[in-house]
Amino acid sequence: MSVSLPDGSRISRNDLPRPNEKRWTASKKAIVARAVHYSLIDASEAIQWYDLSMSELMSWIARDSDHGIEALKSTRIQYFRKNSS
Template sequence: MFLKKSSGPRTAVLQDGTIISLADLPVSVTRWVASRKALVVAAVEHGLLTRDEAIARYGLSIEEFESWVQSFDRHGMDALKITQLQRFSNHR
């Protein structure tokens, strides 16, 4: 078995005790639901991916990814739900 050397951590422990790795991240072509957005944000915050790697991997704009980070930081995973987007965007 060949393991690619990584400059960052191989796993991260989230606040709820969940352990994530790069293998847990969604595939690059995916339907974005709140839990997948939160997973990518957490991976970046814990150093599994850089912001630029996440943007390139998932074909996101800088603004889109930053809006995920801000929404998640301010209001949690519920703010990443598309049905809640308007509700939480008014409470900056």
């Protein structure tokens, strides 16, 4: 099963990071955020598989939706928090 993203690309479960991922790059966060946002997986699955809190997952989805992958980089979090208001 795969889902289409607004840019025309597709993601499937095979694109998801390994369960219990410990090193989170912006691209891995974006794949998980988009998988939940576009209903490839449920939020509860992502939280369990990746040991995330609901607020952490929701922040990834919001930042990715509002600003794209750049907002998921740990070096850019403060910038996007300040400029989201």
